Amino acid sequence: MKKVFLVDDEIAIRQGIGNSIDWESQGFIYCGDASDGEVALPLIEKHQPDIVITDIKMPFMDGLELSQILRKKMPNIKIIILSGHDEFEYAREAIRIQVTEYCLKPVSSLDLLKILIKVSLKIDNEVMDKKRIDDLESKIKETKTESKDKFLYELCQGVYNTSEAIREATKFNIDLFSSYYSVMIIECTIESNQIDWIEDEFNCLRFSRKLKENIYILKGESKEQLEHATNILRERLHTHEDFNPDNALVFGIGRVEDRIQGITSSFSEADEEKNYSSIIHKYHSKETMSDIESKKELHHFNRRDLIDFLKFGSSKDIVSFSRSYSSYLQESKMHSPFTIYHFLMDFTITITHYLKETELNSLEMMQQISQIEVKASWIRHYNDTLSYMEEMLYLVTTTKESTNSKYSSFVQMAMEYIHDNYTDSQLSLQTISTAVNVSASYLSHIFSQETGITLIEYLTNIRIEKAKELLKTTKNKTYEIAEQVGYSDSQYFCKTFKKVSGMTTKQFKNFGRLQTV
Template identity: 60%
Template structure:
């Protein structure tokens, strides 16, 4: 429906026009009126009418002055002038302003309605013409884009000589001249994941299918482009930890003909990554789940040993935990590889969750050194040596951390770890168990550990909940009860507050991180 605004200094005319037409039935909205142009302008800007009906002779600002301003500020508004003066100069000025109609008063409501319908039809036609023009422009742009993408893809396929490539690029207005080139091919679900590449680097971007982007990277220094490619690779690897992303990067090449060589390498890397991802995901799930279901490899046992095991028991534990690998039917290199990865991830997650390595560069270096050795494990003897060295390191870290507690705090920690599943556990019950006042224990615990006792208890319960989420098929309410929460809703809120994730999100993310770790390991 078209909106109508009326400007006339005679109230009787404004009331007469406003009430003489059933606006809604005729397809219009009467959005307002004013007694002169000066008062009308802010109202017109507010209501944005499609058609303005205005008198010529008015105080402060007459209709012609108003029409001049409307034509400059709102060129799409149709202007209908009602005049009581049959003067040539007025009519000529109205024509110059390109008003839609110039009518002499008095005008009947039917005549005015006919004029409004004519103006409305004119607006309809102009809008159709504009849409048609936009559609044509869009088609031209689409055709140009298709021609551009087709040329760039054919260039990457090596179908152009240098001379032909430069001629075609010039015709399509593509800045192709450069001393060195390399190719990046990415496939991801969100464009925002890779939009930073064209913003930060000199490149030409195009695509050949949905979700895929191809970048022809440009530069005048081979060394600079190689450093750039390494930086981009690290950034894309980081993104791939949080979103589904496949990519390949080709080597830096000189000359136009080198583009096809770099493109082939990038495509091979991306395709290989896709195959490896699918293979690892399916095969690893199948392999590891079969062992877990058979209770041949139980991460719960490993976590328990990491927390309470003794150095003298490391050899025995390692042999028992990995015993299934020593059987004749499970000696494949792939199974050993997956076992070592699972073991390593469990250990490093334990250390990070315990905050044992985050602030100690020396420990970080030792752990990283052992992790690198994982790729050299080839047989069962190597497995045992690797496990024993890693477990000795963890137990030594745990021992050093435990020494820092006073005897009272250690007793408190031990009591909480043994009774966290009790929903009635509180500061008072713990203080009673270690035989000191609740207020003194609260102060001492905060001073020694840097956290409150209740926060520590909450973290213990959430860590136990994490284990149960990953290692069992228990329902959320069952896990809540097992870790000391009588109210499952309160448990879910606490879990989200501590981890930033729901229980389902945590379980999904943990599995995803596991596969990403395996993929990134040499």
């Protein structure tokens, strides 16, 4: 129902209009009246009417002056002016201040009701139009957000090269430039606004991959500064977990990288650590409250270090790594038997999950792990903790080293996949690692370790060598050759070709002709 307010200096008119219409049956509420604009203003602000009917000529403040004020302060109010003066100047001024209706006195109650119904329909139409516009804007905004999130996720997946990433970021008005990057993934059961402080306090790009999973591309001006920021985040997120055990946060943070292309590796590491954390969390969810209290001491180590050692460490480094990884247990005088037990269980579960991921979990291996694990509940001293860790790590590293050729086969498989698919402009570290069934971070590291160059450098070299062959043997244009070797951007191809070969494509063509003469 629409609320109507009347302003007229003649009491007989006010009473006549107020009593001549059955307001509620016609869909209106008569919410009040006043003798002039000055008296009317505070009452209008109080009652918030949808429609104001006002006379033009009144003492103190006339109807036009009142209408001007209402138009500025309450622009949604519809104004109907009643005038006993058939003068052009009044009508022109009423049009100028966008009065909804202008009619001459005397006006019958039936005519006034017709005008009110007309104005009421106009209000309804405006509300519907506004709702449609709001819905459309909301859908556009939602679509833009989805597209932006899709781009950032694809960036983390390694879909774009550097120039493509910058170009796409510009489309979405995303500030992608930074000296250093690190990716953090948080999977949580709490409302997302409870971690809004991350965006407020840290320089980052935030997006969602799926329900209750937030991904942050953290940015920093120096490696030290960004590593310090990730340490602070790790500590604060663990603190939240300690004090809110029912609203758990499972998260992972990747290493700091100095290039846009490094975002993929950092994302892979963060996702991997988050998956390990999820396994640990499921185990800890079965704890008693007394166990949870002791678990608060378990955030002095970074599980990422253990994962990296399992992947890349050797048996000769077991002793030094064990001491480094568990050093807080030796330094702390407050730890309880529960603390040691939980530390060793965290350690053991991480190893078990790693073995399953790398398909080293043979029946014999898992039986040996179980035999060592039995000792965990009886350990009370730091030296026994070290012995447990060393025994477990020795078992893993010796098994890994005895099957070392498997890791070389990953690299060989990656090389073969690149040779077969280098023409695909979407080829990336992520797609290659998926094809060879190993994590992107692991493939990146092992590839560099065995070949001396990064996987992306290897892919680039293959493409440029193929481009050289095409430049020598065909008359294809540069942009056509770029597409044939997997570059969707011919300018980026030319820049890369010169960087790798030391010549422009034109210079290389001319050089090739001279050699054949």
